[in-house]
Structures are given as C-alpha cells and as structure tokens.
Amino acid sequence: MTEENVTSSWNGFIFVGFPNILGSQSGLFVIFLSIYIMTLFGNLTIIFMTTFEFQLQTPMYFLLGQLSLLDLCYITVTVPKMLSNFLNVKKTISLGGCITQLLFFISMEGTEAFLLTAMAYDRYVAICFPLRYTSIMNRCWLLVAVAWVIGFCNSLVHTTLTFSLPFCGSHKLNHYFCDIPPLLQISCKETQLNELVLVIVGGICIGFSSFICILVSYTLIIFTILRITSANGKLKVFSTCGPHLIVVALFYGTAIFTYIRPSSAYSLQRDSFVSVMYSVVPPMLNPIVYSLRNKEIKRIVGKRLCGREEIL
Numbered sequence: 121m122t123e124e125n126v127t128s129s130w131n132g133f134i135f136v137g138f139p140n141i142l143g144s145q146s147g148l149f150v151i152f153l154s155i156y157i158m159t160l161f162g163n164l165t166i167i168f169m170t171t172f173e174f175q176l177q178t179p180m181y182f183l184l185g186q187l188s189l190l191d192l193c194y195i196t197v198t199v200p201k202m203l204s205n206f207l208n209v210k211k212t213i214s215l216g217g218c219i220t221q222l223l224f225f226i227s228m229e230g231t232e233a234f235l236l237t238a239m240a241y242d243r244y245v246a247i248c249f250p251l252r253y254t255s256i257m258n259r260c261w262l263l264v265a266v267a268w269v270i271g272f273c274n275s276l277v278h279t280t281l282t283f284s285l286p287f288c289g290s291h292k293l294n295h296y297f298c299d300i301p302p303l304l305q306i307s308c309k310e311t312q313l314n315e316l317v318l319v320i321v322g323g324i325c326i327g328f329s330s331f332i333c334i335l336v337s338y339t340l341i342i343f344t345i346l347r348i349t350s351a352n353g354k355l356k357v358f359s360t361c362g363p364h365l366i367v368v369a370l371f372y373g374t375a376i377f378t379y380i381r382p383s384s385a386y387s388l389q390r391d392s393f394v395s396v397m398y399s400v401v402p403p404m405l406n407p408i409v410y411s412l413r414n415k416e417i418k419r420i421v422g423k424r425l426c427g428r429e430e431i432l
Contacts, residue, residue: 133218133291133298135211149206155404156199162407163188166417173420179257180246183239186264190235191403194228197221198297198399205296218298223279225299225399230322231271233330236368237337238263243361244337248344274326281314295395331372338365363409370402 170176170185198221205211213221238260245256282300288308295302300318304311341361348354 132212132214133287133293135205135213135296136292136294145206149203152199152206152400153203155400156195156203159191159195159404163192163403166407167192169417169420175416175420179253179260180242182260183235183242183264187232187235187239187406190228190232191406193224194232195400195403197224197228202296213298218303219279219283221298222282222300222303223275225275225297226278226322227271227275229271230274230326231267232371233326234267234270235264236364236371237330237333238267239364240334240337240368243364244341247341247357247360270326274321277321278314278318281317285309285311285314297395297399299395327372331368334368366409367402367406371398 166188167185170181170188201213201217201221241263242257242260246253249256278300282303285304285307286309287303287306291306293302294305300314304314338361341358345354345357348357
C-alpha cells in the first residue's frame with residue numbers, strides 16, 4: 121500500500137482496549153466510572169478550597185490547586201472516551217479526535233513534570249529559607265505559567281511529528297487512548313526520528329531536566345534536615361515532603377517505562393496496566409497523598425461538612 125493510498129483511506133483509529141483478562145466491558149465501565157467520579161470530587165474539592173478559603177491563600181496551596189486542575193484535565197482527556205467505548209461494540213476515534221487527545225494528553229504530562237518541579241522548589245524554599253518564603257514565592261504563578269507553556273510546546277512537537285507519519289493496515293491501536301507508542305507501532309514508515317526526538321525533547325529536555333531540579337532541591341532539603349538537632353523535628357520536616365516524593369516516583373517511573381524505549385518493545389497486556397498507573401491512578405490519588413493528609417485542609421473540610429472546626 122502506497123503512502124498516498126494510506127492517507128486517502130485514513131479516517132480514524134480502532135482501539136483494541138484492555139486485554140480480556142481484565143474483565144468484562146461492563147465491569148470495566150463501572151470501575152473506571154467510579155475512579156473518574158472520585159477524581160472529580162477530590163480535585164474539585166481541592167480547587168474550591170484553595171480558591172475561596174482565605175487560610176489557604178499561600179503559594180503552597182496555590183500549587184496544589186494547580187495540580188488538581190491539571191489532574192482534572194489529565195483524566196478528562198482520556199477517561200470519558202474510554203467509558204464511551206466500553207459501551208460500544210466498535211471502539212473508534214476520529215482522526216481529529218485522536219490528534220486532539222494526543223495533543224492535550226502529552227501537554228498535561230509535560231506540564232505536570234514542571235509543576236512537580238515547582239512544588240519541589242516550594243518545599244526547598246519553605247524548609248531552607250522559611251523567613252523569606254513569602255517574598256520568594258509570591259510570584260509562583262510565573263512558575264505555573266511557564267510549566268503550562270512548556271508542556272504545550274513539547275506536546276505540539278511530538279503531535280506534529282507523530283501525525284506526519286503515514287499509518288497503514290487496520291489502524292488498530294493496542295491501547296485505550298491515543299498515545300505515542302501505539303501510534304508509532306502502526307506507522308508504515310521508520311520511526312527512528314520520532315523516537316529520537318521523543319528521547320531528546322521529551323526525555324532529556326522535559327523529563328530529565330525537571331527530575332534533576334527535583335533531585336537538587338531534595339538534596340539541599342536533606343542537608344538542611346540533617347542540621348536539625350531534634351529527631352522529632354527532622355521527622356516532622358521530612359514528612360511534609362513524603363507525599364510529593366511518592367507521586368514523583370510514580371510519575372517518572374511509569375513515564376520512563378512507557379516512552380523511553382523502542383516502539384517495537386510495546387506490549388498490550390503489560391502496558392495497559394502501566395498506562396492506567398500513569399494516566400488514571402495519579403489524578404485520583406494526588407488529592408489524598410498531597411492534600412487530604414494536610415491538617416489545614418482536613419480542618420476546613422470538617423468545618424464545611426460538619427459545621428465545626430476539627431483537626432483530624
């Protein structure tokens with residue numbers, strides 16, 4: 121099949137979805153609908169509180185609110201279409217829909233990498249320079265704006281390169297949403313250039329650089345913690361960083377496994393689980409590991425829901 125014929129007959133993609141071992145389509149619909157509802161509730165709660173509660177008008181909570189907004193966008197890009205496909209025999213997506221989904225999904229990934237970096241910097245300033253925290257972080261919105269711009273530019277590069285390739289055959293994607301590895305797998309052309317750009321731009325310029333910044337921040341934080349004489353003081357300070365470290369490890373671990381490897385190594389059964397880990401689970405867990413463990417937020421939730429202030 122020539123490239124011209126492939127392009128002219130190309131009107132969309134068919135999702136293979138999850139392997140049968142994961143259960144029936146109706147069962148998966150209930151599971152992912154429940155996850156989506158919990159994610160919406162948790163992140164909308166955080167956004168509402170960090171926006172309208174006067175006590176939470178600080179840089180740290182502003183960044184938490186931005187993370188929740190990002191997580192809402194992140195999961196909404198993929199899960200509603202996935203839920204629709206669970207109820208349909210023909211699990212298709214149009215070319216335009218696939219381009220839009222990939223553009224926004226990769227954009228959210230790049231943005232999250234730098235937002236996590238901004239949050240690590242916030243913890244560094246709070247722990248190492250507590251008296252100057254407010255003056256240093258009073259323009260944290262600039263860090264957030266830069267994160268969104270970089271994320272979008274990174275996504276634009278990868279989306280343009282991916283859809284400049286011709287696709288052939290049945291256009292079946294071994295996935296449940298449009299992502300780079302399954303798209304490269306069905307291309308009629310060699311994809312070494314795409315994979316090289318993915319490693320250099322996405323892996324090194326976005327992923328590695330942000331990870332190094334996080335690593336440097338926590339190295340300096342550890343040096344500061346070691347100078348604290350009280351064991352309880354050390355534990356209290358480091359515990360404020362624990363949730364962030366957990367999500368950083370989950371985000372970077374699954375992203376590296378998914379993107380920094382040849383497209384020929386892609387496997388439906390193994391990578392369907394990994395895809396859930398980096399695209400669905402973190403947006404659901406982030407309000408818990410970041411915010412709902414925070415005493416100030418728990419006090420406000422108790423006040424709003426129970427009509428009384430309570431530190432849990």
